[in-house]
Amino acid sequence: METQQLIEALTGDGGDPGHPVSPAGKLRLLNALAQCTDEVAAELTAEITSPTQAALFAHTIERTHRQVELAQIRAAHTAQRTLVQDLPAPNLDQAREIARDPAAFIRGERELPADPATVPTGLMPFKDTAAFLQGDLGLSHFAARDRLHAANALLPHVDIHGNTRGPRYPKLAEQVHAGKARLGAATAAARKLDKLAPSIASHTQSPDLAARLEEQVAESVAAGIPLATNRLFTSLADELDNTSTPEPSPEDIRAKTGIFITKRTRHYTWMSVCMLNTDAEVFLSHFAASDNPRTLAGNREAMAAAATGMNPSTNINDANGDGNGTNGSGANDTTDGPDWFTHPEATGTDTLDNPAPGLIDSFNATVDGTDGLTPPQRHLQTLLNLMRAPSKPPGKGATGLPTAQLIIHCRLDTLLGLATGNGWSAHGLEIPISEVRRRLATDGTIPLVLGGQGEILDVGQEMRFAPDHVRRAVLARDGGCFYPGCTVPPEHLEMCHIDGFAQGGHTSVHKFTPGCTSHHHMADNGLLELVIHNGIPHVVLPKHLDPEQLPRRNTYWPQNQAALF
Template sequence: MNYTAPAQRVDILRELLDPVPGQSTPARDGTQLRALGELGIAFLHQLREDMAACEDPRLALELASMAESLGHESTRLRILAADRLAASNAHLMQAEEFDALRQNPPDINTPATFCTGRPLFGTPAQLLASWVGIPLASARRRVADAADLIARRDATGTSLPPRFTHLAALFADPQQNPEPVLETSAKIAKHEPPDTSFDGETTAPTLRHHDGRAIEEHAAQVLSTATSVPEARRHINELVATAAEDPETSDPVALRRGLFRLPERSTLTREYLLRVSTLEAERLESFLAHANNPRTKAGQAARRNPNPGAEAGTDPTAADAATPDFLPEGAEAQRWEDEPAAEATVAERGLNALLALLTFDLRSQRATGDAQTLTSRQPTITSQAPRLLLPSDSGANYPAIRPEVIVHLRIEDLRDLAAGDARTAHGAKLPPGQLRQLLCDANLLPAIFNGRGELLDYGRSQRIVPDKLKRAVLARDRGCLVPGCTEPPERLEFHHIDPWHKGGRTCLSNLGPGCLGHHLDYDSGRIKLIFRDGLPWVILPPHLDPEQKPRRNTYWDDLAA
């Protein structure tokens, strides 16, 4: 069919969508269904060409809204198609049926012919992947989504309600965006046992909130009331993560640690998946923060990408000396200098530091002295992992990186270790089991706070802030004092409120943490530090805070909530 006038296409679409009484509807007639699809695609193609030179911003907004709505309906149609393929056992048809459908619309007046022996496709997902040209994993995901959001079936072919009834109602609602619903359904399904409805045992959702309701019910409520998709995603992630920590509902496969080799997608690179526990992840976060700190030798070393022609971690000059020189004598002028390697990106810095550790034999030196700190008001645990030392026998001077785990918890959680949990300095939540493991591996030193949060006794004065005192400052303030700053603890510096050269003491009541940029603001006086009720507060410049009110950074308190 080739209709050149858009008005003709509109009339034909209306006729197909509103048929004459007594005639078959487009959804039940193969010829009409194919015509409807071809006309719809042709109409949208013509519309896209007509709107390509549009200058009116109102029409552009109208087009954006229409395109988004069409995309939503297309998403629902894809999942419905997967459901119909599974319901009709389309993968069991004879090969001649597939060949005929490639040429002509289906004739629904004659029944489809099915294989009497071995079919071409073993599952509906295999047929879907081959028929529309998508990866098999995507096809399997669509079939699973159809069972979770449209309908399930038993061995007799009887239709059963979907597994996630509340999300299914939201998915079918034309006023809702189906993409977040699909994402949420897949996220919850990872923690659910395999559905056994086909075997005659209909399963209900097992991932539940502490109030007894299913997580999918809570998720549907969040999706229908959230003001934005990112807000809904954050809330749902917290719901799923909290419920998944319950040993009765967590999936052992999803919690399995290890280093997994991913399929090779390029001849130039290789990909691996690293899955670690929350506690191990916190040590990695600290390791990465050290590798990204430009003010330390470790951070500077990680910023230099290794020479591709040399072994990682070797002295570049030694590598150059070992490289054969094939130029004839007297041709020194024909030599050229290698272009300097570009500075490593954030991801490359962590990789460089990690590969430097793996290249050489590792030596571990367990930290002595203060390994952990607990407080009575808002206890803090700091645990130092074994120091990672790189040998310098190759001539390279690689400094050591000592990852630290800093954890904040309440005293009631410390008293009830069977149920207590904690938050790390990087925002990760430690479940009770990993919290107990951390406590078993560390020394404990009490740091007692009064009711206002002031540390009463910790450390002694000296010009360089000792590690004990740094941990005390972090236990009190957690991070940079400037509101909104989110620099990790490893990137912080400690500022003397009363300068040392003017008689200031190195003590808790004279120190305030700050990142590199804000520390410079402290020193220059752009940001003032004052003490009030035993705690340091900042006063921002007048152009940032006309009220000139003392303020503290609440980001860390919100992170631990």
């Protein structure tokens, strides 16, 4: 029997065959059918003995469940469209009573109250539709939000001009209506597509691209493998980021950036963070400083003492084990000093571990350090120390607070608009050229012109250790450690004389190259040879590693390949 025939058979025509059944009459029928469905299902549960009938019963109830899920978002959409939150309390109370006991309403002995003749004024029971779904239907905040989002994404709607429009995501809606995809999975996919919308809109032919991506997502959702769908979204987001315009739009930034709480339990809170590369560089700079035991910010003992649930097991300043906090010479190493110690003899006994295979791996490593903290724990503690820091500097022996310095490298022709390209940070993050220009105009800057004559970049034999401006110039040219494939962060690097200082080497930009502790020692011990090739420092590896004995560069870090002199 068709739906309309059933409605007419059960509700009658009221003496007027041409008069359509009113919405109130259909509501009576819907309540009656819901009541009958529950009663029939209970009877079938007790009566069915045939496994074939049991299989059909299970399939029927499952199809009914999916239809009810779809009906739920239709009800939420109707409540939003009719501004149900503006109903006065008496109307809401009577509707709630009828829903709780619909028998009199089904028999026609009770009517719904009339809607208000004028727009209600004063304080309304609910501020919006989501509040109505939570307060009147007992849904959670997230369930109410998801129903409204699903209704707006997967159902037809009326635009501001009164024209009926199709669903925002027709492919997903088609899969749901056909019973090929579950509503929850389709709703989650629609929400993720909304996050990708600003990136999609920035592309040329964005409507075609949006349709193709939605079709891929709809097919993945219909396959019913959530892990595969999540991987698809991850790859789509990465591809859109890599092929988008040089500078993200404000809508794209608004949709992606922020700190999001992804999970909470009794003892832990998980957060996901997304930020622009210029902001991420500040984080990376702070983290690299706290990872370096040769800085006050990396004071291992004080870091462990400040960490939640951790106790320092050793005193890093007690080098001789006498328990008095000295380094063996009677001098206490907890005095305040610059955040970066440029003199190797003042750095203590700690040395850097072997370089990690990549920057991300080194920042996410789970191996304990000498303070008992993993790098991720230490990074978290760095942020907590900064947030909890008093207005005055910490006293002697306290954990030093790292100070981030945003270093952006950029070619002059790119900055002047004579060539396309972007800047890059000290940790290799790409910075849009418009952001570089804005920073130059608004922030305090230390300009460094490679190959210019505006600053002394050669101090000869008068000074062994590199001044800060020389260090900045060398890092601007080389990016990172000279050894091919080394990923030790710039903050941890030492300045290596290409010609030994004891053999007459000068302290100058063109005679320096950055290196990590391990590779610096290898060069000093003659295991590596540092040379100038085409005006730029190169390294010649041992013959067993490089039989060709060619001068090589570390291509892991973005570099300015132009010779300084």
